[in-house]
Amino acid sequence: MTNTQVTHIQIDNYGPWTVTPEPRREVDLQTLQSRLFADLSQLFGNRDGYVFFSRFDNMIAVSNGLDLDDHRLIQESVGNRYPVTMSLSVATGTSPVQALGDATSQLQEEGSAQDKHRREILKGRTIDDEFRTADDVQIAHFDVNDATGKYTDQLNEFDTFIHIEQGYAELMRYMRQAHDSLCFFVGGDNVIGVCPDLDEADYQDAVDHVHEAVDVDLKVGVGRGRTAQSAGMDAKHALEDCRAAGTDVELLF
Ligand SMILES: Nc1nc2c(ncn2[C@@H]2O[C@H](COP(=O)(O)OP(=O)(O)OP(=O)(O)O)[C@@H](O)[C@H]2O)c(=O)[nH]1
Structure with missing residues (x-):
């Protein structure tokens, strides 16, 4: 919990x-x-x-x-x-x-x-x-798929910014309403979510929703820990697992 x-x-x-x-x-x-x-x-x-x-x-x-x-x-x-x-x-x-x-x-x-x-x-x-326990914090690290190839290397910087922000706006609203989570833009094409006990299906639901609503494709790595730092670091490793396996969602717990 x-x-x-x-x-x-x-x-x-x-x-x-x-x-x-x-x-x-x-x-x-x-x-x-x-x-x-x-x-x-x-x-x-x-x-x-x-x-x-x-x-x-x-x-x-x-x-x-x-x-x-x-x-x-x-x-x-x-x-x-x-x-x-x-x-x-x-x-x-x-x-x-x-x-x-x-x-x-x-x-x-x-x-x-x-x-x-x-x-x-x-x-x-x-x-x-x-x-305090090792499950206290759940952090999700979201990232736009191939933001560099699709946006950064193709569009002018302002239009790239609009695409990324639209993905962020949809994600933050949906995660707040449907999954009781707080999501924050942290730079580049990255959003960090502070989440309750969500499972793989919940994250897949959020990724699917953002794809359908604003046509931005995300992947997400999720970690748990005693602190934000340890949960967040696991989330980053889980995101690397997404990259290696080509998956949308990876949980490292
Ligand atoms: N805050 C933060 N920004 C990051 C992180 N990793 C990458 N970025 C930013 O995101 C930008 C895009 O990098 P990537 O997400 O690795 O590249 P990509 O083109 O989307 O490729 P894939 O994610 O592999 O699909 C970088 O220029 C950084 O600004 C991270 O862990 N934290």
Whole structure:
């Protein structure tokens, strides 16, 4: 049974900050956002978590293995080094969608994202070490079949981008609705899914759906682990198995 620990990361009062005392240069905002993502990726990643940039002002981490003290340290480190602060809310559950929903509600209870008095909230519960298992996290690594041959080497870069994004949009929506999963674009032609206990038929269903809906062909490798890092690494190996065998879906567990 999966038990995903999800952390909702939200920059505090960011909207008003971007226009105070007057609109800030867009390049500076882009630099701040991408550096913050890079730092969080490393801070969570060093502890075997994964961070997804989602909207950049809000990010989502799979944080199995990090306790509240770890979260506090990350929050403090960002607060010391950036002109903005961030709030962190953690929740767990067999469904990643439910866990994220709970984490978000906890944060919303503390006030608006644009409330200048709501700062550096740290809320929620992490999984006690004694209850953690090797099946807690299920990660799916999706990849577009022959994206290089079909798109990158054929179309202009913007039209390639449209094809990849359409595949991603359809997949993220379908996995959210039909399979209770959170999917994130991670660059190139890759999407990483944070999933509950899904089986091979569920993944085949998602691959088939995206093919039928938007004519983008995917393959997917799936792994399980105690942390996002170990599940994610197995997912990458499973994806290599897809490439070797020419299959759509491979599970490494
Ligand atoms: N984030 C991330 N990006 C990757 C990964 N592997 C490949 N990519 C990206 O995906 C792009 C396409 O690479 P591939 O998916 O290997 O190539 P492909 O043409 O789709 O060929 P097949 O996947 O073998 O069908 C690369 O240029 C990278 O940008 C990965 O593990 N993680």
